Structure formats: structure tokens, C-alpha cells
Amino acid sequence: MMLLARRNNSVSNWLNSWFNDNFFDTSLMPRMNATAPAVNVKESATAYTMEVAAPGLKKDMVKMNIDKDGYLNVSIENKDEKKEEKKEEHYLRREFSYSSYSQSYALPEDADQEKISAEVSDGVLKIEIPKIAKEEKKDDVKHIEVK
Numbered sequence: 001m002m003l004l005a006r007r008n009n010s011v012s013n014w015l016n017s018w019f020n021d022n023f024f025d026t027s028l029m030p031r032m033n034a035t036a037p038a039v040n041v042k043e044s045a046t047a048y049t050m051e052v053a054a055p056g057l058k059k060d061m062v063k064m065n066i067d068k069d070g071y072l073n074v075s076i077e078n079k080d081e082k083k084e085e086k087k088e089e090h091y092l093r094r095e096f097s098y099s100s101y102s103q104s105y106a107l108p109e110d111a112d113q114e115k116i117s118a119e120v121s122d123g124v125l126k127i128e129i130p131k132i133a134k135e136e137k138k139d140d141v142k143h144i145e146v147k
Helices: 011-020
Strands: 038-043 047-053 062-066 071-086 091-106 117-121 124-130
Touching: 062 117, 071 124
Parallel strands: none
Antiparallel strands: 038 047, 047 124, 062 071, 071 091, 117 124
16 A cells, blocks of 8 residues: 655745745855955055955966056956876876956045055955155135234
């Protein structure tokens, strides 16, 4: 004798399980963006400093420019390919990876765009954005001291 069982596969149960799934769990969301490098921004009296951390980063992987709207564009592209061949075993193995990151940053009004510099060291891209020196403001009206 065969026992038949019916499973409840209705659309409403599927939809409920979809929204109760871990896919929409907020603790999962930060991990989904794990490939974007960490960016720190510091401000001093004379400059802004950005640090973009990307392990294995080399200078030839980075492209930067300032567009006509005054945005600082940073692009990082990494292509890696390893090829191993053993002719005696007729074995060919190839591994490759590709990753890219691109971000545009609005520069502050007091940034000196002509003096921005960048360097890569130990997997960190450090961008120095000097501030324009503030000139002493002169009053439009000259005050006269009365004696």
C-alpha cells in the first residue's frame, strides 16, 4: 500500500518564506558589499586625507581624475591570471580573477584641485587634498575711529 502525502506549496507560503528568509536580514547586507574597499576620510587645518584600503593594491591598478563637475573619480581594477601546465599528464589548469571598484567623490569647496596628490603603500591608496589657503577677509566698509 502506498501512502500519498500532499505538500502545501501555495504561492502565499512561498512568498511568506521569501520575506522571512535571511536574504533580507540586515546583518547580511554589510557582507554583500564586502568587495568594496574601506574608505577613511580625515580633515586637518590644511588638508583632507582619504585612505582607500585594498589588500594587494599596486599603483598600476589605480586611475584617478577630476571631472568637469569637480568630482574626484577613483577606479581600481585588478586582473590576475595563473596558468599551470603539465605536458606529461596532459593537464592544463588556469585560474583567473577580476575585480573592479569605481567611486566618485564630491570635493569640498575649499579643496585645491591643482595640488591633489596620491600614493599607494602597503595596499592603501592615500589621497591628499590640500585646502585653499584662506585669505584674511577685509571689511567692505572701513571703520573710522572717533577720537
